[in-house]
Amino acid sequence: MNRINKKLQESQKLLSIYFTAGYPELEDTTTVIEKLVESGVDMIEIGLPFSDPLADGPTIQESSTAALKNGMTTAKLFDQIKDIRKTVDIPLIVMGYFNPMLQYGVEKFCAICAEIGIDGLIMPDLPLAEYEEHYQATFEKYGLKMIFLITPQTSDERIRQIDAASDGFIYMVSSASTTGKTSGFSSVQTDYFERIAALKLKNPQIVGFGIKDEETFKAATQTAKGAIIGSAFIKTLTEKGLDGIEPFIKSIRP
Amino acid sequence: MNYNVNEKGYYGDFGGAYIPEMLYPNVEELRQNYLKVMQEPDFQEEFKALLKEYVGRPTPLYYAKRFSEKYGTKVYLKREDLCHTGAHKVNNTIGQILMAKRLGKNRIIAETGAGQHGVATATVCALMGLECIVYMGAIDIKRQAPNVARMKMLGATVVPAESGSKTLKDATNEAIRDWINNPTDTHYIIGSVVGPHPYPDMVARFQSVISEEVKKQLLEKEGKENPDYVVACVGGGSNAAGLFYHYLDTPEVGIIAVEAAGKGIHSGESAATSALGKEGIIHGSKTLLMQTDDGQITEPYSISAGLDYPGVGPMHAHLFRSGRGEFISITDDDAMQAGLELCKLEGIIPAIESSHALAIFEERKFKKDDVVVVNLSGRGDKDLNTYIDYFKLA
Numbered sequence: 332m333n334r335i336n337k338k339l340q341e342s343q344k345l346l347s348i349y350f351t352a353g354y355p356e357l358e359d360t361t362t363v364i365e366k367l368v369e370s371g372v373d374m375i376e377i378g379l380p381f382s383d384p385l386a387d388g389p390t391i392q393e394s395s396t397a398a399l400k401n402g403m404t405t406a407k408l409f410d411q412i413k414d415i416r417k418t419v420d421i422p423l424i425v426m427g428y429f430n431p432m433l434q435y436g437v438e439k440f441c442a443i444c445a446e447i448g449i450d451g452l453i454m455p456d457l458p459l460a461e462y463e464e465h466y467q468a469t470f471e472k473y474g475l476k477m478i479f480l481i482t483p484q485t486s487d488e489r490i491r492q493i494d495a496a497s498d499g500f501i502y503m504v505s506s507a508s509t510t511g512k513t514s515g516f517s518s519v520q521t522d523y524f525e526r527i528a529a530l531k532l533k534n535p536q537i538v539g540f541g542i543k544d545e546e547t548f549k550a551a552t553q554t555a556k557g558a559i560i561g562s563a564f565i566k567t568l569t570e571k572g573l574d575g576i577e578p579f580i581k582s583i584r585p
Numbered sequence: 586m587n588y589n590v591n592e593k594g595y596y597g598d599f600g601g602a603y604i605p606e607m608l609y610p611n612v613e614e615l616r617q618n619y620l621k622v623m624q625e626p627d628f629q630e631e632f633k634a635l636l637k638e639y640v641g642r643p644t645p646l647y648y649a650k651r652f653s654e655k656y657g658t659k660v661y662l663k664r665e666d667l668c669h670t671g672a673h674k675v676n677n678t679i680g681q682i683l684m685a686k687r688l689g690k691n692r693i694i695a696e697t698g699a700g701q702h703g704v705a706t707a708t709v710c711a712l713m714g715l716e717c718i719v720y721m722g723a724i725d726i727k728r729q730a731p732n733v734a735r736m737k738m739l740g741a742t743v744v745p746a747e748s749g750s751k752t753l754k755d756a757t758n759e760a761i762r763d764w765i766n767n768p769t770d771t772h773y774i775i776g777s778v779v780g781p782h783p784y785p786d787m788v789a790r791f792q793s794v795i796s797e798e799v800k801k802q803l804l805e806k807e808g809k810e811n812p813d814y815v816v817a818c819v820g821g822g823s824n825a826a827g828l829f830y831h832y833l834d835t836p837e838v839g840i841i842a843v844e845a846a847g848k849g850i851h852s853g854e855s856a857a858t859s860a861l862g863k864e865g866i867i868h869g870s871k872t873l874l875m876q877t878d879d880g881q882i883t884e885p886y887s888i889s890a891g892l893d894y895p896g897v898g899p900m901h902a903h904l905f906r907s908g909r910g911e912f913i914s915i916t917d918d919d920a921m922q923a924g925l926e927l928c929k930l931e932g933i934i935p936a937i938e939s940s941h942a943l944a945i946f947e948e949r950k951f952k953k954d955d956v957v958v959v960n961l962s963g964r965g966d967k968d969l970n971t972y973i974d975y976f977k978l979a
Contacts, residue, residue, distance in 0.1 A: 381880075381881065382749060382881040382882045382883075383749065383754065383755075383758055383867070383868075383882050384758075385604075385605060385758055385761050385762065385765075385868075385869075386605040386607060386762075386765065388762070389748070392748050392749075396748075396749065399881060404879040405879055405880070406879075428866075429603060429866050430865045430866040430867070430874075430876070430880040430882070431879060431880035431881070432880070433864075433865060433866060433880060434863070434865065434876065434878065434879060434880030435879075435880065455605040455606070456603045456604060456605055456866065456869070457603065458602065458603065458604060458606070458609065461601060461603065479606065480605065480606040480607070481606060482606055482607050482610075482768075484607070484609075484610040484768050484769075485606060485609070485610070486610070489609070504606070504607060507607060507765065507766060507767070507768040507769075508607075508765065508766050509607075509762045509765050509766060512766065
């Protein structure tokens with residue numbers, strides 16, 4: 332069984348962390364992963380930086396720009412994490428935009444991910460229709476779970492299509508926004524969380540965007556299986572460096 | 586072969602809608618409605634009336650006698666420079682503002698590079714009384730102060746894009762981010778034949794009035810609808826799409842697309858996407874794109890701010906790959922000389938974008954009785970400072 336499916340069966344109120352590979356320093360990638368594991372996170376999204384991250388707010392944009400300046404590339408990331416499975420056994424997901432994957436070669440990218448032990452991919456600008464028509468067979472051949480996003484504006488009909496095409500979890504974007512934007516959750520979000528819960532989807536949902544502290548983590552995991560923190564974690568890295576990792580994680584889930 | 590968009594939103598291998606799920610409802614709403622709305626009689630009536638009364642269409646198809654004599658062929662100029670606001674851009678913003686109103690949107694966003702599309706958008710927002718926010722790279726804001734002032738006078742809010750390289754591609758990213766954050770009341774008026782389907786097709790259709798008019802005008806002047814060649818500059822490619830549109834499936838009409846070579850194709854400072862680009866994804870579209878081997882989008886360069894886009898519309902990528910279009914690239918120097926030459930020979934100061942199209946006659950020979958239609962996409966007023974600096978006129 333894929334590590335993602337297994338983890339989702341075992342854990343409640345799962346905490347997943349997104350970080351940008353090659354940030355703050357180029358060679359920090361594996362150290363960040365290992366420190367996150369030591370701090371007790373359940374899953375990690377390794378961000379492959381892109382020059383034009385459309386769905387991201389300033390925090391992740393800036394970390395991506397810095398990582399690219401540091402010299403991060405797709406090949407470099409794969410080299411850094413080639414032995415990661417010797418020390419880490421939680422689910423690892425690579426999250427990035429589609430163009431770098433396309434240039435690397437979709438099949439080659441998938442093959443290396445499988446070899447390393449990556450469990451899934453999040454490609455926000457690779458939409459469902461394109462995925463199903465052109466890439467699903469390749470992803471599946473290498474046992475990679477494609478994780479799709481839904482938002483408060485996504486229709487029930489489309490959510491059901493996405494649920495049918497998914498086998499892992501659904502990434503539930505908390506509000507209509509780019510990353511790192513929202514300040515706490517209002518009744519709009521809680522209504523949305525409840526609407527989705529009522530759909531009784533086959534895939535569990537993990538909430539992302541706008542989770543930044545214990546309070547928002549608790550609110551998000553009331554109905555959803557878990558929550559993803561990105562921008563708030565990157566801010567911690569920027570301000571406090573690698574030593575900030577453990578205290579941050581403990582503050583979310585004391 | 587089909588050179589127009591297919592039902593899936595592709596031109597051959599190019600196009601599609603590579604967008605984050607957050608944009609799906611907006612783009613899908615547009616995709617489901619744009620053709621239906623454009624075909625409604627009252628939409629057509631309002632669009633045509635505004636093009637006539639407000640934009641000043643039809644624009645003349647002018648036989649450039651002295652220019653033709655110099656190059657030994659028959660050159661007609663399609664005078665888009667005479668449109669209200671000084672370029673073809675307004676054809677599209679008129680169409681899209683009417684579309685936005687029919688979709689019930691009351692907040693308009695746009696990206697702009699040099700400011701021409703921003704001005705054209707601010708203009709139609711003022712005309713319709715809608716809120717207008719224009720994203721413009723922080724560097725471009727400094728370079729294009731008069732257009733920033735024009736947008737402000739027209740009531741628009743100009744927001745600097747401080748991310749990435751702080752130019753057109755980043756302004757486009759910021760506009761897309763704005764749309765993600767404002768998913769219900771906002772319409773995004775993209776200024777070129779780029780972006781996710783249906784934008785390239787919708788913008789091309791609004792600009793297709795250019796070739797629709799050329800056909801009629803040429804029939805009057807030459808007794809035939811079809812020239813031997815149509816020539817236009819290509820950044821994203823909206824003026825070119827407009828001029829080529831009704832000739833795409835007429836193989837006897839040669840299509841010539843002119844890109845900006847900047848300081849030379851291999852100088853590292855160029856915007857010649859067909860020569861330097863590889864297939865990739867930018868702003869929601871699969872197209873030819875200037876990028877690193879690692880798939881990071883690179884910053885193009887041209888003396889003309891309207892041509893320094895790292896990609897090209899998917900229609901043009903398909904015209905290039907299929908061989909239907911002939912692609913020529915022109916350096917800064919050759920474009921500037923051609924611009925000045927048109928001033929001297931015809932008394933017309935062209936935009937530097939359009940000067941690239943005029944420059945091909947130095948290197949591309951035509952037969953004496955060939956009829957060549959060049960799209961004079963914009964006027965040169967906005968480029969005066971560049972002309973002054975380049976030719977040391979002051």
